[in-house]
Amino acid sequence: MNRSTRERLGLLAVLVFPVDGAWLLDPGNRQAARGDNLSFDYLVVGAGFAGSVIAERLARVYRKRVLVVDRRPHIAGNAYDHYNDDGILVHKYGPHIFHTNSREIFEYLSRFTAWRSYEHRVLASVDGKLVPIPVNLDTVNILYDLNLTSEELEKYFASVAERREFVRTAEDAVVTRIGRDLYEKLFRGYTRKQWGLDPSQLDASVTARIPVRTNRDPRYFTDNYQAMPRDGYTRLFENMLDHPNIRVLLNTDYRDIRAKARSAEVVYTGPIDEFFDYRFGPLPYRSLHFQHQTLDCAVFQEAPVINYPNEHPYTRVTEFKYLTGQKHSKTSIVYEYPRAEGEPYYPVPRKENAELYKRYKELADATPGVHFVGRLATYKYYNMDQVVGQALKLCHKIAGASHRTIAPFREAS
Numbered sequence: 001m002n003r004s005t006r007e008r009l010g011l012l013a014v015l016v017f018p019v020d021g022a023w024l025l026d027p028g029n030r031q032a033a034r035g036d037n038l039s040f041d042y043l044v045v046g047a048g049f050a051g052s053v054i055a056e057r058l059a060r061v062y063r064k065r066v067l068v069v070d071r072r073p074h075i076a077g078n079a080y081d082h083y084n085d086d087g088i089l090v091h092k093y094g095p096h097i098f099h100t101n102s103r104e105i106f107e108y109l110s111r112f113t114a115w116r117s118y119e120h121r122v123l124a125s126v127d128g129k130l131v132p133i134p135v136n137l138d139t140v141n142i143l144y145d146l147n148l149t150s151e152e153l154e155k156y157f158a159s160v161a162e163r164r165e166f167v168r169t170a171e172d173a174v175v176t177r178i179g180r181d182l183y184e185k186l187f188r189g190y191t192r193k194q195w196g197l198d199p200s201q202l203d204a205s206v207t208a209r210i211p212v213r214t215n216r217d218p219r220y221f222t223d224n225y226q227a228m229p230r231d232g233y234t235r236l237f238e239n240m241l242d243h244p245n246i247r248v249l250l251n252t253d254y255r256d257i258r259a260k261a262r263s264a265e266v267v268y269t270g271p272i273d274e275f276f277d278y279r280f281g282p283l284p285y286r287s288l289h290f291q292h293q294t295l296d297c298a299v300f301q302e303a304p305v306i307n308y309p310n311e312h313p314y315t316r317v318t319e320f321k322y323l324t325g326q327k328h329s330k331t332s333i334v335y336e337y338p339r340a341e342g343e344p345y346y347p348v349p350r351k352e353n354a355e356l357y358k359r360y361k362e363l364a365d366a367t368p369g370v371h372f373v374g375r376l377a378t379y380k381y382y383n384m385d386q387v388v389g390q391a392l393k394l395c396h397k398i399a400g401a402s403h404r405t406i407a408p409f410r411e412a413s
């Protein structure tokens, strides 16, 4: 944890509870830990969006005492950002761009942050050219040296689109809309790198919702609300969790404390297969390796994100200053290398995996006192706003229900 993060976390009543069971952190909190009656109405596993929203609502609205545990050394889950050694705000787990069509969700999060208006842009490097993503009129005109109008582009797509009786795979979903050549140039290689599978082996859902435009709109998202937390995501989470009824234990794995917490009402946002000790086998995930770099120049690339569908082992490069608006003489970027092993990031959307998840879901439904929420616990890729929405809904549902209080944690001797 770097200094700035530690300083920020110091704002919270944060206790670090390492696996050997001894309370750590500053003496003030240590005293507080000993002096407090550490009993809670809810144990929340995971301090990402799912866990933190639920903790905040339970504490603030329903006056519940909530213990949040996370096995990572920081809050904010995958949205965690921090100032690196050069003082540049970076997203540790890859670029996180906030966008939503829900006023309710945007207004809810606005309680914890001011916003910086930001519309995301992505370019793809193809055949030595940089072209807008999602595919739009400029993408096609630049790639093929054409000067089509929107109407002509519609006709072009109609002429190159392949016919299929059923759209079953990610390949079908693309070639039936924009034809094989654009699919090969922009989608096939990227998808193969990202998933380690050919699009013909993946569900249509992977590419079905990728927009294709016949106008020149270069925005990556078209949601009504597009913005970045002005002071970063971690600060947003600090504000969210800053409540006297909330305690946060970092470096704490639920598996190491669940025996002590067995009488708690639990909100679980970790991997569902792990919760059940992989009884039916592990659910497949795709992971990423993030290679962060700081460069001695003010600007590195022409867009916030550049995709590399056909070159290099990495899929994309993000330059953070575009996202954060930070002014700095240096710049920080991150390369993303997809891989099979590592932190679980993307559930692999295949039919057999959905069936395996269903078996775990049945177990979850039959487990009283534990609520499963968030992307890992429901084995589904969700954007941040969707997870916030899911968490708000769950909170309304569970908070009225009766609850038990968990036994106080004891300091290890």
Ligand SMILES: Cc1cc2nc3c(=O)[nH]c(=O)nc-3n(C[C@H](O)[C@H](O)[C@H](O)COP(=O)(O)OP(=O)(O)OC[C@H]3O[C@@H](n4cnc5c(N)ncnc54)[C@H](O)[C@@H]3O)c2cc1C
Pocket (backbone or CB within 6 Å): 045, 046, 047, 048, 049, 050, 051, 069, 070, 071, 072, 076, 077, 078, 079, 093, 094, 095, 096, 097, 098, 099, 252, 253, 254, 255, 269, 270, 271, 288, 345, 346, 373, 374, 375, 376, 382, 383, 384, 385, 387
């Ligand atoms: C590379 C990447 C880029 C993304 N970009 C965007 C984007 O631009 N816009 C967008 O809207 N969404 C984006 N997302 C999705 C976003 O990250 C998720 O929607 C969000 O993080 C989900 O929140 P969560 O709380 O469900 O999960 P997480 O953020 O993963 O939080 C779960 C937490 O639970 C903890 N945990 C798990 N198991 C245990 C355990 N046994 N004990 C203790 N703690 C545990 C984990 O350490 C983690 O901190 C992106 C995701 C990735 C991987």
